[in-house]
Amino acid sequence: MxxxxxxxxxxxxxxxxxxxxxxxxxxxxxxxxxxxxxxxxxxxxxxxxxxxxxxxxxxxxxxxxxxxxxxxxxxxxxxxxxxxxxxxxxxxxxxxxxxxxxxxxxxxxxxxxxxxxxxxxxxxxxxxxxxxxxxxxxxxxxxxxxxxxxxxxxxxxxxxxxxxxxxxxxxxxxxxxxxxxxxxxxxxxxxxxxxxxxxxxxxxxxxxxxxxxxxxxxxxxxxxxxxxxxxxxxxxxxxxxxxxxxxxxxxxxxxxxxxxxxxxxxxxxxxxxxxxxxxxxKNIEPYEDMKLQLLNAGHSVLGILGTLNGYKTVHEAANDEDFICFLKGYMDEEVVPVLDLVENLSIEDYKTTLISRFRNPHIHDSLSRICNESSAKIPAFILPTIKKQLAKNQIINRAAFVIAAWCKYNDGVDDNGKTYNIMDSISNKLIRTAALSHQNPIKFLQIESVFQDLYSNDVFTKKYLHYLGYIREHSIKESIIQFNKNSI
Structure with missing residues (x-):
């Protein structure tokens, strides 16, 4: 002192x-x-x-x-x-x-x-x-x-x-x-x-x-x-x-x-x-939902997709226009419709600020940190959006794409052929099940501790299997570009 x-x-x-x-x-x-x-x-x-x-x-x-x-x-x-x-x-x-x-x-x-x-x-x-x-x-x-x-x-x-x-x-x-x-x-x-x-x-x-x-x-x-x-x-x-x-x-x-x-x-x-x-x-829930399903889910989206592309930091992925276009669509079309209005706070302003924070070139936030323990983060940040959208018979395309990409992520190899570590308390199960999904694509979605009974929802499963097949045949960059064009 x-x-x-x-x-x-x-x-x-x-x-x-x-x-x-x-x-x-x-x-x-x-x-x-x-x-x-x-x-x-x-x-x-x-x-x-x-x-x-x-x-x-x-x-x-x-x-x-x-x-x-x-x-x-x-x-x-x-x-x-x-x-x-x-x-x-x-x-x-x-x-x-x-x-x-x-x-x-x-x-x-x-x-x-x-x-x-x-x-x-x-x-x-x-x-x-x-x-x-x-x-x-x-x-x-x-x-x-x-x-x-x-x-x-x-x-x-x-x-x-x-x-x-x-x-x-x-x-x-x-x-x-x-x-x-x-x-x-x-x-x-x-x-x-x-x-x-x-x-x-x-x-x-x-x-x-x-x-x-x-x-x-x-x-x-x-x-x-x-x-x-x-x-x-x-x-x-x-x-x-x-x-x-x-x-x-x-x-x-x-x-x-x-x-x-x-x-x-x-x-x-x-x-x-x-x-x-x-x-x-008096009630934290609407603020909490907004933050978890926009910021934390946004981090996970960039973390999974960016890692597959070979990016190392959040700001690299967020400054890729194809990736940020995908993320904005996820927020606008799938997250915002299930959020409650927050008193004295504009969700649109929060999203704008959030993109700026992700793109901050001075914060070298590693994607490996973001992806750490994804088996706990996906159920907390992304699955609530999926469940609410399915209950309303609304769009879940981008969320299904992200879950499919996470399955490929657990193969442990990016699109440049470089390996990375899967840091997760259930990493052995994730890696093993992702490997089995090459022969039985639904297998990964049957990890009960993560997805519960989501695999039994035909609407989600159909989307998931479609995107997983495409992502496994193409680079994540090409997959995102075609998705943004509504071509897959």
Missing amino acids: ENVDTLKTDVSTPMFDRDQVITSIAHIGVSNFHRAHQAYYMHELIEKHNELNFGICGIDLLDSDRKIYNVLKDQDGLYTLITKDPSGVHQTKIISSIVEYFFGPENPIAVIERLANPDIKIISLTIAEDGYHLNEITGEFDLNHPAVAEDIKNPFNPKTVFGYLTQAFKLRKLRGLSGCTILSCDNIKSNGDTMRQSFLSYVSNVEPDLLNWLLENTTFPNSMVDRITPLTLPEDIETLKQDFLIDDQWPVVCGSFSSWIIEDDFLHKRPQWEKVGVQFV
Whole structure:
């Protein structure tokens, strides 16, 4: 912290005394996204509005998080946020809202005690989809998941967020303390409801005497989060050294657009985030659907199609007019008709902004990151559009084309003959089934954990089989060109 005052004047440095900040938010999962989003908003609120009562205690629970833990401990919780606008205007800011940091594998009891402290009013989460341990077929909490089963056997050395929270809330109850708000900031549908259902399911099976207390002493607001945050590249670290004389071991790069919408359901007094642009609403669903089915689905569309063509980044694919024409058609003809109107927000404006964000040449967001864990993303981002359109007997041509392209994607070879890795928790099944689909084309669509019973819908299946046959005989570029011409 003592080095901040020596930085160049074109770097925004903290304008408040961190020693005066009181920690009342514990955040589990100190990812790049958290540091670009929630920690950024909290920094802005502290700095611009002197709201010193909501500093963040960062907590990581996975062995794989040791590197970021070591980096941020070494940097006193400080890091650089590099914001890159499509116009070329970049901002460099030192974020200082993370004032404490704990690492679960190193000292699980210390983490449990910190979560149990009555000063903590909000426990927020970015633990990614797999951190919720949902059954891949039913979508319900999976008590038989190996990590969950291990927590049940060893409750004081937990591995999952549910194990930690259970022990922390047991202590709060025993000590006569109140509970707190659990705020999921993950990119999943109804994230607060999902967290509530999973946590209460865990508790009802493991600590049933705690259940009624939790029902009275916790809230789980849903939230919608939106900021494009790619992986940090070595050149980002080097640029900071060369241009700004900042030696940051793990800075964060993000786009300039940011949005955070939250259902206003907090147990205690919450931060006045609305002062820094956060929107509070009664019902998150229409905002959530718009974001998941336009931004996240759009990413997946560009990721799958772009990878097959040999592109490496989102902005490469988005600056290909044939690809963006296809994506715009998907949004206009298949997504927008199933979206509810969003108060005070134009869907057309959102789409326009979205295309600009995808095309941002300064954000080197890799398609491999976008395609990572597609077996979880496709059901969340694209299948809801397909199901709603089928229910209304409306167009599903582009969605069927994308699913067919995803089948070909899992062959692992692009149209230039170059191989790429399939990074997915069920990669073996995806690769094997895609291979079998060369002889039995419907086979891929029968992966129940992804598609459920979609293969039984004759309207969709006919389209899917038609496009899969064409895509397997032609390059993805040629296939998209002919599709855009209505020639296939």
